[in-house]
Amino acid sequence: MIVGANGTGKSSIVCAICLGLAGKPSFIGRVDKVCSYVKRGCAKGSVEIELFRASGNVTITREIDVLKNQSSWLIDKRSATQKAVEEQIAALNIQVGNPCQFLPQDKVGEFAKLSRVELLEATEKSIGPPEMHKFHCELKNFREKEKLLQIACKEKSDYLEKLKQSNERHKQDVERYYECKRHLDLIEMLEAKRPWVEYENVRQQYEEIKQNRDQLKEELKKLKETQGPLTHKIQEYEKQRRQLDNQVKMKIEEAKQAFRMKRDDEDNRLQKISNTRKMIDDLRNEIESIGSCENLQPQIDSLNRDLKQVHEEKSAIDVEINERLKEVENLKKDQETITTRIRCLDNLLKQREEKLRIRYRDTHDAVMWLRKNKNRFKKTVFEPIVLMIHVKDYKNAKYIENHIPSNDLRSFVFESQEDMEYFLKEMRDHLKLRVNAVCIPSITYANRVPTRALNDLKKYGLFSYLRELFDAPQFVMSYLCYQHHVHDVPVGTEKTRAIIEQVIHETKLKQLYTAHEKYVVKTSVYSNDTISSNTHLKTAQFLTFTVNVQERRQLEEQDKEIKERFQTLDTELTTFYEKIKHLEHRDNEFRNQKKDLQDRKTKKNHRNKKLTTYNLEAEEKKTNAKIKEINVQKAMLVSELLSLIKDCTTLNVQKVDLVLELATEGYEKNKLEREYKATTLNLRQLEQQFNDFGETKRRLLEKCKELMKKARHICNLGPDQSIPQEYQTVSMRIHNDRNAFQDLPNTVEEIDSLLAEEKTRASCFTGLNASVVEDYKERAQEIQQLTEELEQKTNELDNYRQTISKVKERWLNPLKHLVEQINEKFGSFFSSMQCAGEVDLHTENEEDYDKYGIRIRVKFRSSTTLHELTSSHQSGGERSVSTMLYLMALQELNRCPFRVVDEINQGMDPVNERRVFEMVVKTACKETTSQYFLVTPKLLQNLTYSEKMTVLFVYNGPYMLEPKKYNLKAFLRRRRRIGVSRMDQ
Template structure:
């Protein structure tokens, strides 16, 4: 029967009450049943203690039991261990010391004092009567004689930790089963093991802040863990950790304060791996272990069950394989680079050959050019001697020409002298003739002037006769006018008297004024009625406009604009009346100008708009923008603006096409979107451009359906879309420009559309407006009747006024006619007087007409006589001029003859001059040429001397051949020919040779580098093979052993399971992705399938997880293992079988320490003498008596069983 050792714990009660005493005494009701299969069930209850009522908690009982199992019929699954167990029991001393406390201990002992509770040994009904105390001693000694493995937990002490005040646990060396109801503090022990050994809370899956593990109301918490040391250690190492409320931590090892790294080094030395889920599996990380991927599972398995060098070999293989891949990639890149460079070299070979041929030609041309000065110097020297000879000959020829020219020169001089005298006489004669010609022109002008005077005299005579005829005709006309006017004056109207007529008119004016006053008073009484009628008519027109607006969507939106943003409505109305002030169109707010194409998307589209976007006015030019700004925001006191402030005006320069879509429709569909926001809204392109610029319509995704998780992540990480609306939720992603990786996701539900919704006009409101309109029309009719009634009262006044005005008009016309008659008589008298004066003037002007005619005729005759005399004189002077001109013409002919002779003489002499000048020029040119040749010769001589100093012997020899065999022209022709050849060879890439040689060097260096990499690759591959040959068999054996134990466990419950290693990559060389695959089969008809979180149920995964951990138990190299509530989700049958299997494996010899935490315990479970059960009791009904005699419970259980 298992022995139970109790460690007292003190917990703070959560229930406070008054100070009254309990009504019933403390009771303890044990319920213990014993059976053939060594089963133990303990239940304890107690009423609320007095101390609990006062706020002081009594310590709940924690019992620890080690179990030694004896069966009448051995279990077939444990046959292989029966002999070992018997042998072990036969060699074991059964007379161990009694560790139980005396039952006489003081009950008032402090609650935090450790209490050991003795429990009687289990025995079968067929056993002989054995003393209860002896059985307990034997059982305790059996458990205590099993040694702890190095690194196993010997003791755990907690103070002010989570729910514990003080508690001490003393785990056994094999299986430790910690049981108790939920919330009693089982997992707190797990937390204490993790934190007490220097690991962080992240390995617990619970609170991340270490300060949260300090019990409420305390400043510090203490965890002290004693570990089993090596045989050579004098004392076991003890780690103590103090946690403060502010989150700081201090460590002590064996009483000496140490840094955290010292604790970590000790854990590494003892191979304690709390961060390995295969060794340490707390309650909150069970699911994490079940979901642990195959690749990390292999690593955790190696850490838990293989020597450290196996995992190190695996890490080394991964590192070497990564290096191998890097080298192979580098080699492949180098091969490609060499192939590329060799292809380029091949392409350059023709350029290189052509450049080398070009260089040869250039060198040959250079040699020819260098030879040119020497050949030219030889030719120049020879040419200089020839020029000197030519110059001497030229001088002799020049002298001969001068001698031949002398006789001809004298003849020319004589002729020139004779011609000079004649020309002087002709000049004098020409001047005399010019004077003569001037005099003749003057005399001719006198004759012409007299002729003109004669014509004028005759014209004046004709005019005098014609004017007389006209005077007589005017006299007759004037007499006729006088007679007509005298007849008109015969009817004299007499003196004009208008007094009587004026009196009548004045009287009528008085009557009209009186009638008008009465009529004005009557009309004034009508003005209020007319104003009221006009007001009602205006109201009817406003109602008509409102009804028209409400019967269309745009009108509804304008009405909504008026209600929500009165200032924007004011600007919208003002724009309709002032369009002429703008060059382009100014668009109203989007809620008026735009519509949503599909009503189903109205809520999504409207959710994108901010207040400034809904009511924004859009200008398409900067001038219109400024005009609207001044008109809207200007001060209305001076009449320059509306004086508004809450109006948004925007100016857009970009066209809609300048806002590109972020994705095609197919891409958006693959991301889960129905389209972009711009696809669902229509309106003027300028307004849509403004919205794209303002709220990014072209970048916002829209979907009626909710995105899947993968679609949501794709949209979030795609970077192109920062906002979308899907499934009624608006999501925005904000990223900081300076930290693009830092992003904030904001989501909110969208509301119902307010402005874009399509609704029918409210019929009730329209009916009310129509009723109001009918009432106004009735009022107008009533006003019209009243106006008619009042008009009837003063209708006679209007008729009287019309009659008086007609009478006045007739009198005024009569007056006007009388005035016109008198005025016409006076006007005719004036005209008659003027006409009589005109007749008198005409008759007086006709006197002396005959004398004037005679005088004019005599004047004309005198002019005619003067003209004849002047003409005769002019004819005589012309004859004198002709004689003088003839003499001059004869002399000119002689001068022409002499000039012709002189020209002949000069022409003949010019040939001599030309010959002379030509010869002079020739001599001068030969002289200058000789000087130039001498200078050129000296220059070439100096150049040749300087060039010779730079030539090699070979060049000197070749130049000497050119000097002796070729002329300058031949040499230049050859140079030109070679240059033509050079031009025929295109230069192409001028750097081809340099590139070719540099690339050759680069290829060689790259090949050397590849050889080095190949050597490194061979070295790495050799190392991989060496390490793999050492590692792979060990990992295969390890996984094989795990698979064998795993399979046996599954066979134990009638199922099948296996563990295999999955070797990835070509030839299994992708060591990074080697993995462990767990294969299970829970039903007969199924095949073995890989264990996944999707394929198997939660209970099946739990069973598989437990069996895998159990398979590791016999192989584990860790000193202890912790599993918290792994049996959750299992059905009772599997839980019972798994418990039995776990007890068998965990209690074998030479296995590591094992902690199994569970909140439930089925009845009729199997136990083992190596296991130790820790029962944690906590609650209001725990007995105050912390020292309990379990023998009484066992006896009571036997009696109960016997009675049954």
């Protein structure tokens, strides 16, 4: 038993046991770093623990380096790794992380907060066999895999049933598809046979026509032989006639050609004379219409003066345009400079925003939302104050951040209370963001005057008020002056710190800052004494990134003015360009008028020159002479033509006689030729038809061969395998003979009738698709595959269930027996205190092994019923008693080397504390129980002790003798003297 006053260091022994046995700082429940347990001011610390072992004691040493926060280990004075130490500890069944074995002071309250599941795991690790917790973990893993297999089996079973139902629904469609296919195959066979029947009919007709053609050809040959001499004579006369006709035609054509040429020349000359006269008249009329050239020159001179005036106006406007363009260039340079500066300021602001995002993510998200939704608010809304403040000198940022609380720095500032309520509702209810918001005062405080003039305070080293150290929008500044009195809190230097007592006494300031500290002065309401407190200033986190908000606002105003000036210049330039356009239009008009006058002058001079070049009388004489020559040549040609006409008449008479002789023979010849031509034409048509049917026959034969190959493939027949009888009515194809169609009709009419009937039957099968059959086959294959997979998964699930059943039996039966033992001990302890307590194994579903837990139910008053031990139902003392008795129940069942309980009696009433202490002594001092460390800051009087107890008193304080000055021998001598004196008495 370790006894000592609060703060003497009792728990340091507990910490040393935990850390010395490779425990983590988190097991103790205080600080997280190992170096924090070393005495302040020391660079190193060490813990040495000697553990009893039947085969020989083990000494474990842990040395802690404060600077590196690292540890080095020794086992029996030999260097070792932490893993080796942990193995040694585990071999001795020491679990400093298990609250059922090791319960530090800071974990006492947490023990009562353990859930049923956590308490079961801690109990299994503490007093259960080593394999018990292992079996429990295996059961949880097996149960998770069993759930996954159950889900997989159910999903596959449902999907399999769905596929079977789908195939059952489509089975009738598949049967109808195959029936339709049989009709279509018969239609295909009929369409294949019909051309063969047509081909045979045409072939017979072809043979008949061919015989008739040959007979007519022979008769025609005989007629040509008898008609030959007469035809030869006719041909000679015809030849002579053609020669004379050609000569006459040639002479006539030559005469006509010469006459046409002369007539055309005459017409051309007459037309030329007419055109020349007309041209002369036109030139005279045009010269008269142009008028006098002398009258045009004054108009040209006037236009020259107008053009000169237009050019002068254009030059003046060009000067104005150039001036405006230069101004535009200068404004662009100014705008670029302003944009660069704004971007620089925005980068600094973004650094502050990034730090806000890292530290306060909700506030940053709210800022982003506000920037997108400012139009929802009726009045001005400011972003968090930390983004709106610009510290003039970053060295003064620490004063602002230490003076204004963090919550206010992160607050959004609203001009309207209604806007603020809407904002908070959106943030907290809809977006689930935790943000702060404030509303500005109804009257402005931004320009409030401080209570004392700064000149009066400068002699104390106070150089400024907080308000003058930073810039902010007026509304934000008004709120800060109203809420935090930044206008009335001065800032000083080291000089102020040196005379701080004088400053507080003389200035009566309530708050002030020195170089590194903040002072708050209050007056006691009881004694009127002045009480001052000072705190060291924290380093600034946000406002060191200084952003001159005022400068940025001015730059934005300048940028706005430049843009407005751009618009003004653009309007002026547009006006100037319109004027230029108007002047260019006038210039073009004047130039066109001038050109027109000059063209009229030039044109008149040209027409006068051209008019003098024409001589009409000479041209007329030349034309008359040419006409006389042409008339003489015409008369000579007419005489020659009459002579040729007489010769032609004589020959025509002879021709008529011969034609009459030929007429009789020609009639017979023509008759035979007509018959021969008709027969030849008919023969050609039949030959073409015959050839067409031959080509059709070839194509059909090729198609039949392909269909035969396809049919053999579908029926799984080889190339040389004979076709079974059952396929010959539907799937038979032509192969080297026509007997394949023997079961089908042999006339076109019968084929057409059967074909129409089959097409009608096939058309009744609507809504069918080959994809239905393919889907049906795929689903059937998938059903088979899923059935196999489901069977495999079901077998695997059955195997898992058998495994779970075996492991469950090996885990649950010992666990129930263990819990019954704990319950017996726990109930016995409570009965001895005239209370009631139970411990049972609780679960809602026997198969959910991860939800098994130990439930502790207690009753401290006879008027109540048993209630589960929780941190909310029982008092602190009752929880401490229940925890202690549960640990004692474990004590008698566990074979762990030792237990540690630190200040478990905190909050117990004296009666329960005495009872618990007596039970602890009675239980811990048995021969069969393990070592027990009980740490307590207090002792009741007249407690029961045992000879097997060792009591350690821990003393500490400013007047204690230092350990290095202890004289153990003197202590022992004094102890012996006290013992001897008691024996004498």
